[in-house]
Amino acid sequence: MVSESLLEVAKNFHGHVCPYLVLGLRASEIAFGRLGISRVGVAETIKEDIVAIVESNNCFADGVQVFTHCTLGNNSLIYLDVGKTALTVFRRGERRGVRVYVLSEKVRELLPPEVGELWRRVVAERRGSREDAERLHEAFEKLGREMLNLPEDFFKISEVEIVEELERAPIFESVRCESCGELVMKPRAVYVNGKAYCPACAGVPVQAVVGRGISTVKVPFREVR
Numbered sequence: 001m002v003s004e005s006l007l008e009v010a011k012n013f014h015g016h017v018c019p020y021l022v023l024g025l026r027a028s029e030i031a032f033g034r035l036g037i038s039r040v041g042v043a044e045t046i047k048e049d050i051v052a053i054v055e056s057n058n059c060f061a062d063g064v065q066v067f068t069h070c071t072l073g074n075n076s077l078i079y080l081d082v083g084k085t086a087l088t089v090f091r092r093g094e095r096r097g098v099r100v101y102v103l104s105e106k107v108r109e110l111l112p113p114e115v116g117e118l119w120r121r122v123v124a125e126r127r128g129s130r131e132d133a134e135r136l137h138e139a140f141e142k143l144g145r146e147m148l149n150l151p152e153d154f155f156k157i158s159e160v161e162i163v164e165e166l167e168r169a170p171i172f173e174s175v176r177c178e179s180c181g182e183l184v185m186k187p188r189a190v191y192v193n194g195k196a197y198c199p200a201c202a203g204v205p206v207q208a209v210v211g212r213g214i215s216t217v218k219v220p221f222r223e224v225r
């Protein structure tokens with residue numbers, strides 16, 4: 001069972017409690033349990049020994065990061081733009097891992113109809129009032145606490161074979177952009193007439209994780225001089 005105190009940590013990180021945040025915590029707990037991992041500490045996070053893979057960028061991914069300590073920043077979280085709510089955990093160097101997929105239709109049945117209605121108004125249609133959002137959060141907190149020990153049959157749990165070795169984060173040298181003077185990772189630099197520029201100054205599109213997943217975007221800001 002996921003502890004109430006960890007839910008508090010997750011709430012502080014994510015900003016609110018919601019069912020998918022708790023599902024991320026609970027799915028992580030199930031995966032760690034199956035793999036016999038008790039906790040991920042200093043050494044594992046620095047060496048990227050344990051890897052967590054999520055398949056979409058939703059609230060679930062934050063629950064995963066809080067529980068597993070595999071995060072975007074320590075390069076132990078891999079975001080696969082597959083579009084499913086699922087978590088896979090494995091140890092580097094081992095051929096087997098565990099994948100936990102959320103049975104969302106079954107989870108949805110836990111949602112009282114009036115909460116579903118409120119969710120549609122506030123989240124899906126973005127037209128609820130501030131009070132609606134707060135009422136929704138109250139309902140979500142209550143539901144979230146009830147889900148800390150959600151039975152395993154709300155998930156599809158499978159053993160997976162690791163068929164592709166994912167590289168650890170490489171260390172890149174930096175080069176200086178001729179235009180803004182900032183350092184940029186060498187593989188991101190754009191060379192024009194033999195001079196290095198950052199993608200922002202070169203005006204070339206970059207890959208970004210945005211609400212809809214991984215997309216190609218232009219750098220959406222410009223320094224005010």
Ligand SMILES: [Zn+2]
Pocket residue numbers: 014016017018020021059
């Ligand atoms: Zn959320």
Ligand SMILES: [Zn+2]
Pocket residue numbers: 177178179180181182197198199200201202
């Ligand atoms: Zn630049």
